[in-house]
Ligand SMILES: Nc1ncnc2c1ncn2[C@@H]1O[C@H](COP(=O)(O)OP(=O)(O)O)[C@@H](O)[C@H]1O
């Protein structure tokens with residue numbers, strides 16, 4: 383289901399030296415592939431987390447690094463699909479608009495999954511997987527999507543999995559308390575989101591935990607969980623630790 387290019391991370395200790403070399407290369411501002419003298423095999427990292435957990439903010443840190451290609455969530459497309467604000471329609475009347483919205487999410491996320499990048503690390507904000515396992519499942523569980531609609535979306539999802547290899551080498555999970563993200567969403571003030579309730583965020587949180595921690599929907603690639611409740615001023619350490627883990631993953635993929 384998830385393409386994964388590298389073996390066990392149990393070699394981490396033995397490769398720490400390679401990771402250090404890569405880090406020195408990246409910190410010196412040179413291209414990471416100088417250390418290999420050939421282009422390394424690219425790896426794909428997806429960043430997941432509840433609404434308002436800090437994914438966009440987290441990815442801004444990596445956008446500054448020369449060997450990371452950040453692929454943002456296509457929310458601008460969801461807010462303007464040839465003049466239709468599908469995000470707003472979905473929040474205003476999920477019973478009526480969820481199939482339409484989720485179909486477009488699945489298309490726009492697939493487009494980003496297959497988008498090639500010219501850098502060693504491709505970092506995606508969310509994925510076709512969280513759309514399915516968290517948001518679509520929540521709509522079904524809450525009775526906001528009927529069985530026929532859910533079946534059609536699921537058959538599309540299954541067909542995509544069977545015909546298009548979607549590479550995911552690592553998942554960074556920004557884990558938050560629903561109350562924390564509830565307050566952040568309110569502060570962010572996105573008009574479409576002013577109807578979001580705490581119980582909704584609690585449901586989405588539980589589904590992220592079921593998917594990534596309890597693995598209730600099948601095997602997942604390696605998950606690095608970050609406590610994203612911390613205030614922004616304290617997040618730099620977590621960002622740097624994730625950077626190190628990703629650099630080592632590149633090393634493993636090219637060992
Ligand atoms: N660690 C943090 N502490 C406090 N506020 C944060 C933190 N990370 C992000 N924010 C703020 O919370 C809101 C949601 O962050 P954002 O990165 O847009 O989350 P997401 O992309 O997951 O929806 C934004 O207003 C952002 O400035």
Ligand SMILES: Nc1nc2c(ncn2[C@H]2C[C@H](O)[C@@H](COP(=O)(O)O)O2)c(=O)[nH]1
Nearest residue numbers: 432433434455457487512513517518575
């Ligand atoms: N119903 C769904 N809503 C989704 C999905 N993916 C994202 N979203 C919503 C949640 C937010 O309101 C907004 C952007 O998400 P952030 O977490 O980046 O703020 O889009 C989905 O698949 N279904």
